[in-house]
Amino acid sequence: MPERIYHREEFLEKVGLSQDMLGTLMEAQVLRAAGKVDGESPYFDENGVETAIAIVKLLEIGYSVEDVVRIRRKVGLPKKRGERIQKGKPLLTVGELANRIGSNPRTIKHWEEKGIIEPDSYSPGGFRLYSEVYVQLCLLIQDLQLFGYSLDQIKGMADLLRDFLAMKDQADSYPPAVFEEKLGKIRDQIEEISGKMQLFEKGIERWRGLLKQKHKEISLLAAKGEKAQRKRRKEAGPEKAPAKRKAQAPRDKKKEKASETTIEAC
Numbered sequence: 001m002p003e004r005i006y007h008r009e010e011f012l013e014k015v016g017l018s019q020d021m022l023g024t025l026m027e028a029q030v031l032r033a034a035g036k037v038d039g040e041s042p043y044f045d046e047n048g049v050e051t052a053i054a055i056v057k058l059l060e061i062g063y064s065v066e067d068v069v070r071i072r073r074k075v076g077l078p079k080k081r082g083e084r085i086q087k088g089k090p091l092l093t094v095g096e097l098a099n100r101i102g103s104n105p106r107t108i109k110h111w112e113e114k115g116i117i118e119p120d121s122y123s124p125g126g127f128r129l130y131s132e133v134y135v136q137l138c139l140l141i142q143d144l145q146l147f148g149y150s151l152d153q154i155k156g157m158a159d160l161l162r163d164f165l166a167m168k169d170q171a172d173s174y175p176p177a178v179f180e181e182k183l184g185k186i187r188d189q190i191e192e193i194s195g196k197m198q199l200f201e202k203g204i205e206r207w208r209g210l211l212k213q214k215h216k217e218i219s220l221l222a223a224k225g226e227k228a229q230r231k232r233r234k235e236a237g238p239e240k241a242p243a244k245r246k247a248q249a250p251r252d253k254k255k256e257k258a259s260e261t262t263i264e265a266c
Contacts, residue, residue: 004046005034005091005121005129011044015052021059028069030055035090037129043091091121091129101138108138114151116141116158147196160186 006014012022025031031052033042044052058068094105111117112128117137119128144154163182167174174182 005043006045006049007037007041007043007127011049011052014049016056017052024065025052025055025068028065030065030068037091037093037127043129090132092132092134094128094130097130097134097138100135101142103138103142111138111141111151114155116151116155147200157189160189 008022011017012019017025022031026033031048034045034048036042055068059065092100094108098105098108108117112119117130117134120131120134121129141154144157145151149157160182164186167179167182171179
């Protein structure tokens with residue numbers, strides 16, 4: 001199951017620390033975040049919660065932060081038996097993951113609904129969180145779609161990948177027949193993709209040569225058209241400027257009036 005994590009506000013409420021005290025403890029390196037969401041906001045895991053609760057108990061009985069630092073250095077803070085401290089990993093929200101692969105959150109959620117991917121963690125608030133490895137995985141999904149694979153086919157590949165990872169970690173837990181059967185399916189899938197890749201590579205080379213040739217032909221055709229235009233302009237000769245209209249003489253209102261008087265007298 002995905003590990004449970006806590007954003008800063010949820011963490012503070014869970015362990016009963018103030019924002020200022022959290023900053024002091026983190027600055028003293030007594031308490032560390034498990035990682036950051038989208039490279040900015042810190043998050044804490046259950047291990048961090050246990051550590052914080054132990055620190056709060058020490059503070060409540062009168063120990064100072066300096067005392068807690070010394071205790072941590074000398075004997076360590078109380079922790080669960082068999083607990084392993086793991087280095088935190090950066091996590092991405094669905095929006096940041098979509099942005100990193102040039103897609104949108106709706107596509108990521110659709111892949112999740114199809115069972116192709118699944119988040120590494122959920123916050124108590126219900127936010128899906130993904131590790132950095134999903135950036136590369138989602139880019140590979142996009143590649144397979146470009147190769148013509150349907151989402152159902154990609155789902156089958158994702159299932160085989162999960163089987164492969166499980167077999168690497170727990171090879172002895174599989175019956176020999178099941179182990180060989182799954183391994184055979186993985187080999188067949190690899191051979192199928194390799195065969196398609198060879199076809200795509202040949203096709204890409206054909207198109208690269210075709211586009212290069214057509215680009216050259218288009219350049220020659222453009223030069224030929226420009227040459228023909230220059231020839232037509234030369235044969236037509238220089239363009240004549242449009243003839244100017246003669247300016248009309250200003251009207252002599254006195255003469256016009258005298259002429260009108262003469263006509264009336266007649």
